[in-house]
Amino acid sequence: MGPLLNAFLVGGTLCLIGQLVMNLTKADITPGHILVGYITTGAVLSGLGLYQPIVEIGGAGATIPLSGFGHLLTQGSLKAVEESGLLGAISGGVEAAAAGIAAAIVFGYVAAVLFNPKG
Amino acid sequence: MGTNKKRGMQSIAFTNPPVITSWASIVGPKEGEGPWQKDFDWVLDDYLYGEDTWERAETKLLRETVKLAINKASLETKDVEVLLAGDLLNQTITSNYAARELQIPFLGVYGACSTMAESLLLSAMLVDGDFYARVIGAACSHHYTAERQFRFPVEQGVQSAPTSQWTATAAGAVIVEKLGIGSYITCATVGKVIDMGQANMADMGTAMAPAAVHTIKQHFADMDRPTDYYDLIVTGDLASYGRDIAEQLFIKEGIVPKPNYSDCGVLLYDESQKVNAGGSGCGCSAAMLCGPLLKMMADGQINKLLFVATGALMSPTTIFQGETIPGIAHAIAIEN
Amino acid sequence: MNNTTEDKLKEIAIEEYDNLVEQVSPKRPLVKDCIWAFVVGGLICLLAQIIQNYLVLRGLTTVDAGSATAVIMIFLAALATGLGIYDELGKRAGAGSIVPITGFANAIVASAMEFKREGYIFGVGARIFSVAGPTLVFGFAVSMLIGLIKFFIAS
Secondary structure, eight states: OHHHHHHHHHHHHHHHHHHHHHHHSSSOOOHHHHHHHHHHHHHHHHHTTOHHHHHHHHTHHHHSBHHHHHHHHHHHHHHHHHHHHHHHHHHHHHHHHHHHHHHHHHHHHHHHHHOOOOO | OOOSSEETTTEEEOSSOOEEEEEEEEEOHHHHTSTTGGGSSEEOSSTTTTOSSHHHHHHHHHHHHHHHHHHHTTOOGGGOOEEEEEESSGGGHHHHHHHHHHTOOEEEOOBTBTHHHHHHHHHHHHHHTTSOSEEEEEEEEOHHHHHHHHSOOTTSOOOOOTTOEEEOOEEEEEEEESSOSSEEEEEEEOOOOBOOSOOOTTOHHHHHHHHHHHHHHHHHHHHTOOTTSOSEEEESSOHHHHHHHHHHHHHHHTOOOOSOEEEHHHHSSOGGGOOTTEEESHHHHHHHIIIIIHHHHHTTSOSEEEEEEEEEOOOHHHHHTTOOOOEEEEEEEEEO | OOHHHHHHHHHHHHHHHHHHHHHHOOOOOHHHHHHHHHHHHHHHHHHHHHHHHHHHHTTOOHHHHHHHHHHHHHHHHHHHHHTTOHHHHHHHHTHHHHSBHHHHHHHHHHHHHHGGGGOIIIIIIHHTHHHHHHHHHHHHHHHHHHHHHHHHHHO
């Protein structure tokens, strides 16, 4: 029960932060801004070693929010630097996130072809 | 430099007042569920109108509305000398392609949501100026083509702001003639672009309200009419919050219109229809005019109407570049 | 009246108008929005955790299970978007539906579906990246930068 509850709480909290930003800032925050903000923040926090603790507590609650994707990218990059040096720094992030990116693009295309917007 | 017809700084009086001899409005499903459903000529069952893209549906919507206005006057398309029409889409494609099918000499106009007033104003000028004897002024908008161009894809999960407005799926067309039976277009005021520094795309009412008040104030001054001259003054699509702000500005400027001031964006939908602040789009004011309002004039319920359609003149490009939203409003007086 | 006085007056008028707008404009219901965001976001992550736990039970390593879970969540979001369900959720849940990776998938699919009428290559194909593009660019750029920093510090 522990990990499930933690996933719910951590995930909920990360989303809550986003909602507060959306409601309390004067500028018109679009979903695009949130996505870019979260992936970047996750990547930076990961680089500072601050995101891994959140993952240990929250599991999917930390990896599923887009900040978790940023964490994945940074960790991939750091690991690849250890193994392959400079080339690793360049390719490591993309390699680690490959499954997610490919899935998003291909499933995205298929869904778009199969379905029509309804509104 | 004076002319016979210019009044004051921005207005004109029509010395041979053109007559509105026919009108028509076709609206989409949501508008057809609103409080004025009986006053529109047709209500569509769905947003595609039998076409395969929303853009084609909107073109059909405008085209059929123009044809309907012509039919209602027992005329044929070839009897109309000029078509003045506009819409919200880039390059006003809706109007261009509708005109292609209609084969009426065509002048496209763009005033964002103020287009109906612009079409009507220019139609009246062509007829009063004795250039043409029978002209059609029209405007159109479609909810899904507007969302596509200005906002977000339909299936994207976005939380809408309470100040946001629902672009109406609607078209209105009016036949303006030299001679005939109907209400008269007596004078008009061409608006200036007014920008009070608002940059929130989700709140266009507040961007446009200053322009509406500016034009209305100028109209009263130019035409030397008291603030209680008209039975009803309607703005195009300021919607609830824009209207509230306009009311405050009227008080501040000392020109509170009496007895009635309202806004087509507020009127078009029912509170239960979940449209946040209200309706918007060229079709909002066009359909309200070419349905409920002209009907009320024909019935004698109102005899003096000031129709002030409002437009927000930005584009997604300028917004991304950090520009603010300029507004405009044109006023047209229709009297029995 | 010279230019600077006119400009000053305009500035004041704009400020006054801004104040009026502030007074009249409604604010989104903060508490309701936060509750929705928290609950929906939490539930999406909970679902992912259940899937991930199941995959580990079936023998996948933690890393592979994580990747596979992300892929499954993306698939579910793409399907929900295609069926027209995800936008209904998004209207109410706000950040709760945008922040999880499902929101990323929804943005991609919604955009691609919308522009299908412009063709399968430049309509669907190009539009997949209208929101995904900036997200991935920034993600790649920051992670690459961090990797480069580590490389140059270590060497």
